[in-house]
Amino acid sequence: MTKKNKSIGATIVGLFRHQLFIPLAALLILVVFNLIADPSFFKVSLGQNNAGDPVLSGYLVTIFNNASELAILAIGMTLVTAASGGQDISVGATIAIAGSVMLRVLCGSAGSRPETMQAPIIVAFLIACVVTMLFGAFNGALVAYFKIQPMVATLIMFTAGRSIAAWINNNELPIISDAEFSYFGNYIPGIPVPTPVFIAVACMIVIALVLKFTNLGLYVQSVGINSESSRLNGLNPEFIKFMTYVIMGLCVAVAGLIKVSRISTINYSVIAKDIEMDAILAVALGGNALSGGKFNMAASIMGAYVIQFLTTTLYKFEVASDALPAYKAIVVIILVVMSAPVVRENMGRLWKKIAPKKAVKGVQ
């Protein structure tokens, strides 16, 4: 009896300490809150959009749809954080570059309002991938080989990125009128689930496979924890750090595709604004140390969805968009404090203290 109780207690203590605990608990609280406040939050209905195609609508769909870019960025940000012990704050700006490059390629020489796309979308996307990976390589080189603090190194692109994006299109705002281009950020006719959801899931599957079938996870963590002993075990810490920034670049291109496709155009100063902070937050919310080392990819991605869940909930309760960040900040403080190892440790201890009393009561 006591043994059984102990094991339950231990399981619960373990649960408190588990990395997925905080994002899951946060999600649960948000769900419960919404259930009480207004159960219709969870209603998903099948309607028709303007073109007459069936689409799913409802707050849940919005959350899954809008969190896509963030989830994809969280993947890259987790790796960057783990390997280099710092964050890439240039992702919002490089998304602007990615979007701008794609639009530039699609417009070709036909001006900024082409009737038809001048190049296949896949070509535009691949070129954008190459460009953002080059920018990632630039960041990575500064961090890994020149040993510049990640936040300072990426501050360069953070500052310059949006100007570069505007410059690529001569400061014009190209508009792609071809409906096909809008599929990536909206709906493919006949499929009621928003396309970004599929793209995000595909990215998750890819990273899951990569983590399973390569040593990316082990190498990145090892380098992040102790780069000197990693080197003496045959790893090349600089190259591994460098590569995480290149992977981040790839994530940026994918997120950029979704972003520009959503509106079929671009606004250089607004596109993906402040998304880097949300991406960093997603990593932190997942219980990953921002100082690098061990990481849990699933927890980071979960963190991204929690953030979006929160944002959408606030929108639903008609919080003015100017006031939104303030509300968000309060919730974030609570979540981050709760996910701090010190607090989690204490919660576990608290449970230990309560648990034996309960056990005694149970016996009586």
Next chain:
Amino acid sequence: MDNQNKILEMRGICKYFPGVKALQNVNFTLREGEIHALMGENGAGKSTLIKVLTGVYLKDEGSIMLEGKAVNIKSPQDAQKAGISTVYQEITLCPNLTVAENMYIGRKKGAGVNWRGMNQDAKRMLTSLGIPAEPTQQLGSCSIAVQQMVAIARAVDMECKVLILDEPTSSLDEQEVQKLFGLMRSLKEKGVGIIFVTHFLDQVYEVCDRITVLRDGQLVGEYLIEDLPRVQLVSKMLGKELDDLSDIKNSDENGEKTYSGESVFEAHNLTGTTGVEPFDFEIHKGEVNGFTGLLGSGRSECVRAIFGADKTQSGTVKMNGKTVKITKPLDAMKKGIGYLPEDRKRDGIVGDLSVRENIILALQVMKGFFKPFSRAKAEAFADEYIKLLEIKTASTNTPIKSLSGGNQQKVILARWLLTNPQYLILDEPTRGIDVGTKVEIQKLVLKLAAEGKSVTFISSEIDEMLRTCSRLIVMRDRKVVGELTGDELTQNNIMMTIAGGEK
């Protein structure tokens, strides 16, 4: 002697970690003006007991009395305020601050800092202790020994009633140790109680008044030094009668083989960027040789050059008679060389990773990025070596940093044994490790040699080198100054060669 004032009493201390009972009902008493040795094997709970006392860990049960009053120590600051100062086994200072800053950090109240005064005080302290460091020098630029001494200076400088020295001598040479002992004796006269944790039996019998022995987290007993002869101490620590030590000495008799066997590794004019004079080196199949010399003589730099840990600047290297290029550790690993580094914490362990991941790391890297071991395979490897080397760990999933020093070292050893190297370099594998494990490692080295592997063994303890090595390369001031084999291998000869006397 028992009437002396008790300054510190710990009663019934218990501390549990997930899956491990680190301390069970341990009592410890420290009297005014005594040097009290705390002895035990790796994982016996010495470091844990000290961390409980200094507030690094919170005790789960038990009480601590300081000068007759119960105290509740919850943080290192509490301990410091109560007059408990500590010098840890691993250096815990900040390498990027200056020596003076390290000595005074976190001790002054208020926001202002009197830099001049601080540097002057530090200078006075350093001179009085004879520590060769400038107050304004970055700590990281000092040698490990000097860093350790600065840590001691810091502890001594604080008005302490209880001074804890956790393995302070493991990186000091004989002279520095004597200096430290002088210091300890003068502190003792002032009535400071000193808790001394060490693995060096000689040192215990040189300075200590009393010994408390722990084993497997439990108290074995407290003894006056004159009541406990060495052999008994060792057997109490190990919990068994010990003939292992003599065993090894006997097996030394047949260590005079001449190695006409093929050479496994050969280097000519080799030197790395760390500035050792170019040296020649050769090791044969089944041979154990070693680099010896004082701290900082360049012995570690030599083996680092062999492994490619530092960029090589000149020289040619042959492996099994064929000329090869070793420019980075991976080259060396692929040629079948393993290297256990001197500084376990900085260069060896990957702290947050599990024991399992730490064991498979090197082999995994050699196997390649796209070929990860399956979980089952990794578990099997880890289990095999945990059993083989008797590594004390709660599970293969435990982060290596929560293991005791000796067990961490065994994990690193397991990592290299797993790669099945033909040539293994062990730089200070027994540093900060208890007698029992030391003997195990020495035996393992001899066993590996008997299996036809070649081993280069470095140790600060000359008798350990004499026991294991059949050839010693002697270094002084970053130069190879001599080579001793066979009959020449005696303590006197080595000392004389190191000191530069005629052979």
